[in-house]
Amino acid sequence: MKILSLRLSLFQSYINKNKTPDFNAIEEQIRIEKENYQKILREKMADIRAAKEYMAAPLMTPEDSRELKATYQLLVKKLHPDINPNQSEGDKELFLKVVAAYKMQDLDALRQILLMLDTDSIEELPADTLESQIEKLEKTVENIKQRIAELEASFPFDHRDKIYDKEWVARQQEILRESIKALTVKKQSLEQVLLAYRSWKPESLN
Numbered sequence: 305m306k307i308l309s310l311r312l313s314l315f316q317s318y319i320n321k322n323k324t325p326d327f328n329a330i331e332e333q334i335r336i337e338k339e340n341y342q343k344i345l346r347e348k349m350a351d352i353r354a355a356k357e358y359m360a361a362p363l364m365t366p367e368d369s370r371e372l373k374a375t376y377q378l379l380v381k382k383l384h385p386d387i388n389p390n391q392s393e394g395d396k397e398l399f400l401k402v403v404a405a406y407k408m409q410d411l412d413a414l415r416q417i418l419l420m421l422d423t424d425s426i427e428e429l430p431a432d433t434l435e436s437q438i439e440k441l442e443k444t445v446e447n448i449k450q451r452i453a454e455l456e457a458s459f460p461f462d463h464r465d466k467i468y469d470k471e472w473v474a475r476q477q478e479i480l481r482e483s484i485k486a487l488t489v490k491k492q493s494l495e496q497v498l499l500a501y502r503s504w505k506p507e508s509l510n
Contacts, residue, residue, distance in 0.1 A: 307338070308491065312494060312497060312498055314333055371411060372409060375418055379399075379402045380399075398417060398420070401413070401417060419441075
């Protein structure tokens with residue numbers, strides 16, 4: 305629809321000047337506009353990918369790095385099979401999760417695993433690390449609550465009470481069908497105008 309409207313606009317500019325439309329020039333302009341649009345689209349997609357990579361990348365401060373290592377070392381001492389030969393299958397599986405979390409620099413995961421162990425394990429951490437961990441866990445909880453609130457207020461969660469309402473769903477479907485029908489009529493109308501423009505000839509000024 306956008307390209308069709310642009311093509312009509314370019315034809316109209318020739319008609320306004322009482323000149324014969326230059327079809328090649330018009331199509332060249334359309335080609336340039338398409339390339340510019342695709343370039344902008346590629347840049348936007350690249351920005352989105354970069355944002356996703358940035359969000360996924362572990363951002364470790366020196367303090368976080370120290371806490372990561374201290375927590376990992378403590379968990380290894382508590383869960384490593386060589387140090388704890390009589391450990392349960394659950395602890396073995398937990399140890400594998402510890403190793404994976406450490407490799408991924410997932411400090412939150414290590415914190416959660418540490419909380420699953422007894423309080424003696426937590427108390428073995430340095431005091432400053434423990435205080436920092438408590439503070440960050442509290443911030444994590446608040447961030448999760450905020451994120452949940454944002455999701456609750458966004459699509460499709462803000463419509464979850466309605467999607468089970470058959471009458472509401474039927475009305476929305478009808479609105480979409482009417483919109484598609486109106487756009488189809490508009491497209492046909494624009495195509496008719498474009499067809500007329502193609503056969504237009506400049507008026508004689510004599």
